[in-house]
Amino acid sequence: MRIRALVFRIWRQFLHDKRTLALMLLAPLFVMTLISLVFNGSTYKPKIGLITMPTALSQRLATESVTLSSYASPASALSALKNQSIDAYVDFHHGQLTIKLEGSDPSTNQAVLMDLQKLTQPTTTHQAFKQPMISYLYGSASMTSFDNFGPVLIGFFAFFFVFLVAGISFLNERTTGTLDRLLATPIKRYEVVLGYVLGYGVFTIVQAFLITWFSVDILGMMMTGSLFVLLIVTLLLSMSALTFGMFISSFANSEFQIMQFIPIVVVPQLFFSGLFNIATMAPWLRWLSYLMPLYYGADAMRNVMIRGKSIDVIGIDLLFLLALSLVFIVLNVVTLRKYRKV
Amino acid sequence: MPNKESIVADHVTRRFGKKTILKEISLEVFSSEIFGLLGPSGSGKTTLVKLLAGIDEASSGSVYMGNITLPRREMLSKIGYMAQSDALYEELTAQENLDFFASLFGLSGKTKRRRIEEVMALVNLQDAIKKLVSSFSGGMKRRLSLAIALLHQPKILILDEPTVGIDPILRVSIWNELRAMSDEGTTIIITTHVMDEADKCDRLAMIRNGSLIALGSPDALKQETNTSTIEQAFLTYGGAQA
Incomplete structure (x- = not known):
């Protein structure tokens, strides 16, 4: 009987907290939907640039699942490779096939090489070629998937933990009544928000430093760019997590409800951050990624760590991160009106 | 005027x-009086206090x-507000809590140190100043919370259920201090559901279900209802309302 009483009490609590109920029942469906959208996209067709190529070969290549484009010179193909409009280019001289890969994504490398390997096999019409010469613009044949995913994961965890901690501590400020007391002093609303940003900012700097140092020096993650630039990226990403966490916390009444936001607002960012190839995603879904801080953070981190890009290339990512943080800061100042009108 | x-x-x-x-x-709260808001929990006292x-x-x-029409941020520097919940940072020490709020009211240096000592003496917590608030008893938290409200010597002191969980002897000394402050010109608004505390106020507002049911000095209220205690007076007004 006591057990029945307990069971009923728990049911009643759930019925009173419809959000928790909805989370338990619906969130898994939501996450599974996202995953299916990510993985059920059409298989990735490598984009290959051709410079000089015998017609027979390019015709054969065209029968594979690839997108082909022609370039007049190695120089123009190289610049296309650099701005990632193609994944690789091939050139053919005196029976020697030269392949140059963009190289930052091991799975794309593999797809390109698989398709090109077929060309070099002997057929009835011609004999075998010499072994193709393969080179990489970034990365190398020894680059692992971890090197490719690594930067995204650094960004994700930096984001995730700052989000959680900031969200919960700002929530506590509200639930323990200290926010009311704080707002009963002449402090301005924006001072509260900036105080939080700066106060936690110091810890995010330490976190950014630790996480990048650990990944590069201890885990041996590939790192071709400058550590300083990487730190700036991590810092700005954490800043967006901080302001975003504070904002989200105003829609939660308990730590538990903050947790409920994780599958809704944090996990999806992981899918859109480049962990999976979003080029195969439905276009209407792809624009979602432009609203997600992690998308910019991960893109910048990959550019720095794998491609060794400097601040002028990733500047646009940093700008978006900064803008998102500013938007959340303003939203936080506005939401504080809920607790004090002036 | x-x-x-x-x-x-x-x-x-x-x-x-x-x-x-x-x-x-x-209603009007006169300058330098002790004004009591009396009513059961859920009657709207805290909401009214926040408006005032x-x-x-x-x-x-x-x-x-x-x-001046309220709310206005600048006026908050004249107000000492002690909320119903203790609203303290439990992970900090008493000293750190006091220091934080003192700084928010613009106190610094010597003045800040002096005021912190004064208010802690007032609530008899000097010995616990270095302790973490999380180790405090309920009554100690209440006292620290009161001490914080007094830090910047506000012209208007608003106390929401200030003496809950405080031992009777200390309660008397706190009331003596409140009386002394009001004599020096501080306006004090205090909410309570303890009837004997209501008796100590200069004037009382009785609130029930969000409506003002009576307003006047404790003696006047008792006289008007022909009762001998505030509790009976409250019942009479409440009954007349229902």
Whole structure:
């Protein structure tokens, strides 16, 4: 009987907290939907640039699942490779096939090489070629998937933990009544928000430093760019997590409800951050990624760590991160009106 | 002619969503008096206090301090507010809590140190100043919370259930201090549901279900209802309402 009483009490609590109920029942469906959208996209067709190529070969290549484009010179193909409009280019001289890969994504490398390997096999019409010469613009044949995913994961965890901690501590400020007391002093609303940003900012700097140092020096993650630039990226990403966490916390009444936001607002960012190839995603879904801080953070981190890009290339990512943080800061100042009108 | 530090509520109504918490309340708190808000829990005392402190805004009607319409951020520096919940940072020490709030009110250096010592002596917590608030008992937290409200020597002191969980001897000394402060010109608004505390106020407002049911000095209220205690007076007013 006591057990029945307990069971009923728990049911009643759930019925009173419809959000928790909805989370338990619906969130898994939501996450599974996202995953299916990510993985059920059409298989990735490598984009290959051709410079000089015998017609027979390019015709054969065209029968594979690839997108082909022609370039007049190695120089123009190289610049296309650099701005990632193609994944690789091939050139053919005196029976020697030269392949140059963009190289930052091991799975794309593999797809390109698989398709090109077929060309070099002997057929009835011609004999075998010499072994193709393969080179990489970034990365190398020894680059692992971890090197490719690594930067995204650094960004994700930096984001995730700052989000959680900031969200919960700002929530506590509200639930323990200290926010009311704080707002009963002449402090301005924006001072509260900036105080939080700066106060936690110091810890995010330490976190950014630790996480990048650990990944590069201890885990041996590939790192071709400058550590300083990487730190700036991590810092700005954490800043967006901080302001975003504070904002989200105003829609939660308990730590538990903050947790409920994780599958809704944090996990999806992981899918859109480049962990999976979003080029195969439905276009209407792809624009979602432009609203997600992690998308910019991960893109910048990959550019720095794998491609060794400097601040002028990733500047646009940093700008978006900064803008998102500013938007959340303003939203936080506005939401504080809920607790004090002036 | 309202004094500079008097607070006037003029037909104040406060709604949260569809729920009306306060209905058409009009009252004036005179300068340097101890004004009590008496009512059962859930009657709307805390909501009214927040309006009088200028933290919250009325749905209709207005609140004035002197001739200034509240809420207004600048006026908050004149107000010491002690909320019903203790609202302390439990992971900090008493000293750190005091230091934080003192700084928010612009105290610094010697003045800050002196004021912290004074208020801690007042609530008899000097020995616990270096301790973490999380190790405090309920009564100690209440006292620290009161100490914080007194830090910046506010012209208006608003105390929401200040003496809950405080031992009777200390309660007497706190009331003596409140009386001394009011004699020196501080206006004090205090909410309570303890009837014997209500007796110590200069004037009382009785609130029930969000409406003002009576307003006057404790003696006048007792006289008017032909009763000998505030509790009986409250019952009479409440009964007349129902």
